[in-house]
Amino acid sequence: MENKKKLLLQVLFLLVVFAGTIYGIFHGEDLGKILHIISTVNPLYLLPAVACVVFFIWGESIIIFYMMHTLNIHLRKWTCFLFSSIGFFFSCITPSASGGQPAQIYYMKKEEIPIPVSTLVLMVVTITYKAVLVIIGLAILIFGNGFIKQYLTGILPVFHLGILLNVLCVIAMFVLVFHTTLAKDILTRGLWLLEKLHLMKKKESRHQRLDAAMTEYQDTAVYLKDHKQVIINVLAITFAQRFALFLSTYFVYRAFGLKEYSVAVIVLLQAVISISVDMLPLPGGMGISETLFLTIFVPVFGAKLLLPGMILSRGLSYYTELILSAALTVLANFTIGGKNKICKKKNKF
16 A cells, blocks of 8 residues: 555656646747647658667666576566566656666566565666766766867756766765675664664664665675676666667657757767756656756757757657556566466577
8 A cells, every 4th residue: 555655646746747847848839830840850760769769678678688597597588678668667757766676676576586686687787777877977078078068068067966976876886786894884874873863763674674785785796796798798788778768869850851960969968968867856857858958959959940859859768768668567567477487498589
């Protein structure tokens, strides 16, 4: 019952943010004119844009499939695709994408995958997912001075904040994974302080969960040390996965008959938006993502096509991802945890 109430509140929060975003974007705009412009785009360019979004979701499923295989757990690729979709759906509707992994662990448990195994796999997925953003962000800061001056002057504080938060997140994860004694000491002292200040009730079960979590982080550290090539491969897949989603905006750009700006510029601008909003406590970066798009893509789309371009870009990336992953999550409720659970031998897709 408590989980259902929490999910209901998350959905309500999503709807409130969505309504606020729609109002902020379209207030005072001529909707008929915008829809007319959108109706004139070349639909052939929208097909690869949708394919990029599907590849983005599919990419994580391949990582899950691949890592489970290294742990001698053989799943069908379709099942992994459902796991991936579940993660993206709950990430889309929860602040800071906090609900994705708990939901994936729940459904993996229904397939009789041990929680320590699913936690380890998803921890590696998270580390590489964040690491890719950090690498791209730092590369832009170090080597993209001209790019920053030309396109990002209006959003530099948000961009710098996004990089800082992602860097801190990755550092925190590596501390938890490779320095579990230090991490446990910090968390224990923090827990003690919160209890001392009467901000949390003292519960022995909470300390037991902390010990269990530290054990999981130790398992992750062992895996990372023993499977370096696996991590390199996962990082490469994650790069492809991330850039596929960024690439969808380029196809939207071409759908309007535009071709002045290169694919590299558009992909990097979209990457900047992801870096800036990834750690913010908004479902899918809703609201701030649209605002950043309307700020940095002005020279690319021009004043006339900027808002229609944003609608198509966000519609194909975030909202297609949300709708598709929602549909597959519903399907997962009827198929995951059935008769054919973990396979002893590798199944064909």
